[in-house]
Amino acid sequence: MLEERTKPHAREAQRLETRQRVFDAAIAEYKRSGMAEADIGAIATAAGVARGTFYFHFPTKEHVLAELDHSEQERMAKQLSRFLASPRDLPAVFDEVVRLVTAIERRLGKVLFRDVLAYHFSPARPTSADWTEYPVILLVIRAIEQARDRGEIYPEADVRHSAFFFLVGLYGLLIAVTGSQSDRTTILRNFVATVLRGLESR
Known part of the structure; x- marks a missing residue:
């Protein structure tokens, strides 16, 4: 029972950690290139996620x-x-x-x-x-x-x-x-x- 209760918390913690990695990678890319020229693929690579993960957390730049x-x-x-x-x-x-x-x-x-x-x-x-x-x-x-x-x-x-x-x-x-x-x-x-x-x- 305890394990079942902790799984959702673990998933949420993982989601937030992934979101933070994507955010930090995006900020680093924006600092280099500016938002307009920022490369979503480069952000995803730096964050260690698929390109679609960026849009899952941030629908637009x-x-x-x-x-x-x-x-x-x-x-x-x-x-x-x-x-x-x-x-x-x-x-x-x-x-x-x-x-x-x-x-x-x-x-x-x-x-x-x-x-x-x-x-x-x-x-x-x-x-x-x-x-x-x-x-x-x-x-x-x-x-x-x-x-x-x-x-x-x-x-x-x-x-x-x-x-x-x-x-x-x-x-x-x-x-x-x-x-x-x-x-x-x-x-x-x-x-x-x-x-x-x-x-x-x-």
């Missing part, structure tokens, strides 16, 4: 990005939540968001990071979650609300759209801006300053 994006959003939300556990003014919050997002870029590499950002704007996204359902944007919305309550920004500020414009603008800049690290740092600082000036209490 975008589903891999969806899972990666979800895990990165969750990681970033936890880090931002810890940061916000202490009182912070809005400039500090925006600077921390920029730091966390650029840390993701360094961790993933430029090719994969751009694919993840492009995924946000793609009509081929396999998930239909609204932007305002992302945990990070909810934290930014709350931070802007608190800044408004403290009188740091003007009372009529639309906090939801302000958070949306800040994050979309940040992601867009990171896709579009090339050049030296110092040039990017200057552009990002100017971007944050411009967003803050638009919210200043009048």
